[in-house]
Amino acid sequence: MKKILLMLLIVAIFVSMTGCWNMRELNELGVAVAAGIDITEDDLLELTVQVVVPRRLAQEGYEGNAVITYTTTGRTVFEALRKLTAIASRKIYIGHIQLLVIGESFARKGIMDAIDFFERDHEFRRQSYIIVTNGLTAKEVVEAGSIIELIPAIHLTKAIDNAIYSGATRKVSLIQLFKETNKVGHHLVLPTIHQRIEKDPELAKDLRVTGTAVFKNDMLVSYLDEFETRGYLWITNTLEGGILVLPSPTSKEELISLEIMKSEGKMRIKKENDQLYLMVEANVNCNIGEQQTPTTLTSMEMIDYLINTSREVIKAEITSAFKKAQDELQLDIFGYGDLLKKHYPELWMVHQEDWDSVFSSLPIQIDVDSKIRRSGQLLQPTLPK
Amino acid sequence: MDVILRRLAGVLQYLKYNTPKHIHTELSALQYGDNIPVSLEEAEAKLREILHNDESLILRPLRIKAFNHRALIIYINGLTDKKSIEVNVLRPLMTEEPPEDFSYCTNKEIINSLINEYIQSLDCIVEASLNAMIEKLMEGATIILLEGEATAIIVNSIEWTTRGVTEPETEAVIRGPREGFTEDILTNITLLRRKIKSPKLTFESTSLGTYSKTCVTICYLDGIADTEIIKELKKRLAAIKIDTILESGYIEQFIEDYPLSPFPSIGNTEKPDVVIGKLMEGRIAVLCDGTPFVLLVPRLFVENIQVSEDYYTRSLYATTLRFLRVFALFISTTLPALYVSIQTFHHEIVPFRLFIALTAAREGIPFTSVVEALMMVCIFELLKEAGLRMPKAVGQAISIVGAIVLGQATVEAGIASPLMVIVIALTAISSFIIPALDGTIFFLRIAYLIAGSIMGFYGITLAIVVTLIHMCNIKSFGIHYLSAMIPIPQSGLKDSYIRAPLWSLFFDNTSVSSSGDENPTND
Numbered sequence: 001m002k003k004i005l006l007m008l009l010i011v012a013i014f015v016s017m018t019g020c021w022n023m024r025e026l027n028e029l030g031v032a033v034a035a036g037i038d039i040t041e042d043d044l045l046e047l048t049v050q051v052v053v054p055r056r057l058a059q060e061g062y063e064g065n066a067v068i069t070y071t072t073t074g075r076t077v078f079e080a081l082r083k084l085t086a087i088a089s090r091k092i093y094i095g096h097i098q099l100l101v102i103g104e105s106f107a108r109k110g111i112m113d114a115i116d117f118f119e120r121d122h123e124f125r126r127q128s129y130i131i132v133t134n135g136l137t138a139k140e141v142v143e144a145g146s147i148i149e150l151i152p153a154i155h156l157t158k159a160i161d162n163a164i165y166s167g168a169t170r171k172v173s174l175i176q177l178f179k180e181t182n183k184v185g186h187h188l189v190l191p192t193i194h195q196r197i198e199k200d201p202e203l204a205k206d207l208r209v210t211g212t213a214v215f216k217n218d219m220l221v222s223y224l225d226e227f228e229t230r231g232y233l234w235i236t237n238t239l240e241g242g243i244l245v246l247p248s249p250t251s252k253e254e255l256i257s258l259e260i261m262k263s264e265g266k267m268r269i270k271k272e273n274d275q276l277y278l279m280v281e282a283n284v285n286c287n288i289g290e291q292q293t294p295t296t297l298t299s300m301e302m303i304d305y306l307i308n309t310s311r312e313v314i315k316a317e318i319t320s321a322f323k324k325a326q327d328e329l330q331l332d333i334f335g336y337g338d339l340l341k342k343h344y345p346e347l348w349m350v351h352q353e354d355w356d357s358v359f360s361s362l363p364i365q366i367d368v369d370s371k372i373r374r375s376g377q378l379l380q381p382t383l384p385k
Numbered sequence: 386m387d388v389i390l391r392r393l394a395g396v397l398q399y400l401k402y403n404t405p406k407h408i409h410t411e412l413s414a415l416q417y418g419d420n421i422p423v424s425l426e427e428a429e430a431k432l433r434e435i436l437h438n439d440e441s442l443i444l445r446p447l448r449i450k451a452f453n454h455r456a457l458i459i460y461i462n463g464l465t466d467k468k469s470i471e472v473n474v475l476r477p478l479m480t481e482e483p484p485e486d487f488s489y490c491t492n493k494e495i496i497n498s499l500i501n502e503y504i505q506s507l508d509c510i511v512e513a514s515l516n517a518m519i520e521k522l523m524e525g526a527t528i529i530l531l532e533g534e535a536t537a538i539i540v541n542s543i544e545w546t547t548r549g550v551t552e553p554e555t556e557a558v559i560r561g562p563r564e565g566f567t568e569d570i571l572t573n574i575t576l577l578r579r580k581i582k583s584p585k586l587t588f589e590s591t592s593l594g595t596y597s598k599t600c601v602t603i604c605y606l607d608g609i610a611d612t613e614i615i616k617e618l619k620k621r622l623a624a625i626k627i628d629t630i631l632e633s634g635y636i637e638q639f640i641e642d643y644p645l646s647p648f649p650s651i652g653n654t655e656k657p658d659v660v661i662g663k664l665m666e667g668r669i670a671v672l673c674d675g676t677p678f679v680l681l682v683p684r685l686f687v688e689n690i691q692v693s694e695d696y697y698t699r700s701l702y703a704t705t706l707r708f709l710r711v712f713a714l715f716i717s718t719t720l721p722a723l724y725v726s727i728q729t730f731h732h733e734i735v736p737f738r739l740f741i742a743l744t745a746a747r748e749g750i751p752f753t754s755v756v757e758a759l760m761m762v763c764i765f766e767l768l769k770e771a772g773l774r775m776p777k778a779v780g781q782a783i784s785i786v787g788a789i790v791l792g793q794a795t796v797e798a799g800i801a802s803p804l805m806v807i808v809i810a811l812t813a814i815s816s817f818i819i820p821a822l823d824g825t826i827f828f829l830r831i832a833y834l835i836a837g838s839i840m841g842f843y844g845i846t847l848a849i850v851v852t853l854i855h856m857c858n859i860k861s862f863g864i865h866y867l868s869a870m871i872p873i874p875q876s877g878l879k880d881s882y883i884r885a886p887l888w889s890l891f892f893d894n895t896s897v898s899s900s901g902d903e904n905p906t907n908d
Contacts, residue, residue: 024732025753026729026743026744055749058745096732123733
């Protein structure tokens, strides 16, 4: 008797205490896959959302994109999002947003106005990619269609996934953004998307994911081009791959491509005689991928030549990134401040306030080690006899 | 409020089910008086009256040549081996010459002489009680009555047609003996005896059912089976009050521990090798005349994932199959519930591509997903039931209607999504892997489905926890239902989730036993 009452009570507590609620059938939801944020001329946030049209997904032989985009404005992101429900017939579900596009205009004003909502909302997907536009609005990116994919957002996320192998940009998910924002002695660097053609882009293939955007605190201040971005990636050890193009030993016109197989970068900060040095070590393994010159590159001298030249190229890339950060921007985009805090906490306490200016004046030491591993299927190139 | 709680508790108390009450009031046993009439004419009249002038009651008057004495042979047509009676009883009685000292014979001496010298039958007794005589007659014995004598000679000549030993349809095997039990208990006992040639194999028979007098035999290996369990089983069998027993399922329902639990606490099988395997583990079998299904107690949960073939194939393969069966058990109970709760609550846990596919599949379905799932689960159960009951000749129509009309057409008509059909099909296939738990699985599936549709994963977890608590609580003949599985014991593990090689199992003395359990029964 007591046992049964106890059981009843336990069950009652289990049921009433917590549980999953807010039951929604899938066909009552509008699944958002991409969102873009711009700022309008009258200083309002403009939210553009790409929503899946499931009917078209299921429709056989449908040519075109199974999405529709909605645009609203509001003073805050949440307000704009709620306004969407009045436009779309379905409740917009943001749990599966794959791509968050930050418009250039909005980025220049400071992204934290929007990021707080995405960080706070329990539904928003933390694995979604974040990208900043360069030379176009977020609305244009979100509205761009795709020929190869039914859902254009997938086209763009795949493009981001693959772009990192060209070594021209980095990949940042929302959770990574939250982490990096909360770190001290370091400034945000986010990937960018460009326009490839002159006229307004209609399709995702008119866009290109390359380069990075540099933020001071939460405001966009400058862009890094591909060359500088590669330098940034070498330093922060986030390079996933890429091609090194070298001049051939015989002529500047003829070129050699090296494929980066494995790269390891290491940032260090060193104190010698009261002087701080910023140090970078990079170890790279390359394969010969292509040559335009008829010379046989597999001899010892030629390998030495390749090693030395590739070191020069990599060094130049790293130097250019440092030059941009120290001379032009005067911002520690690499995170040396974080290293200083870890290794020399007392120095960090001193320099904490004006670290960026201290960083800009510090000497750098670059040490690159390159190795050539393989030459593909050839030992020497085929030549017309 | 207090009153309502009290009522509720009262109902639950009732549901708890204590020891079985006397369901049947004591039937007036078949009493016909104790004395066999002395005169043959009287006896004939009495028998005709008792049997309501049954056509099949044959009374054959004769004169015993040896003693020049009137006699009456009585049997029931169809139950008796007539040839054997003609050759072994009728012929000697009618043709044999009298013995030397014939003239001094009393009736008693004639009967002794008949049994000792004339009747050539193995099984031949003398019976003085009319009730016992009629019972024997109804079983198929042949009765010889002598004029002026109140005792009867009963010759056992039972013979009727039985089904041969065939491969059982319910438990098909690829490797292993193909013989199965029949409806005849003697054949079944023979099948068991042939496998174990040891007097330790003990059979104890009783008859149950006021009218049917069904022969029920318990069988165990003396020295291996736990005496406490045997005692408990006998106690429960003795308490059965029923008029007829048609199948061992009747007995099962009277002696099981938890009649209201969805989990069966008594096993059954049609295969002698399975019974012997279980007897060797210390279990007790209950054979019932008239059915090929033999009951096995105690029944533990782990037996649902054990199959006789596990022991005939190599251990690695058998172990893989064990894991597969546990997985199938999980799938067949929870998959529809998981699917529905993903559809209605947990949109974020599905990988993006799959989620998009889900939304596309759900588009245009007019029902909520729980209604859709319940509908499909019920349709499948209907199909299964129809397939079982239909005559074999029309069985094909069921598969056509089931596969095409219901499977394809529901999807095309937009009533169910194709993914739901896949989920239900997968669930159905998985549930066939554990046929013993078929009803249990269906019950749990519906329960989990409803819990999942109300509270999502939280509800499913809750329902599973409640199920597990229940399973931990129940016992079968004093043995914990989940023993050998929970808590994971080292020796029990050899033959539960995995099937260790046989050489390691045979040195292991673990058997089903209530030792170490303070209160084996009446929990």
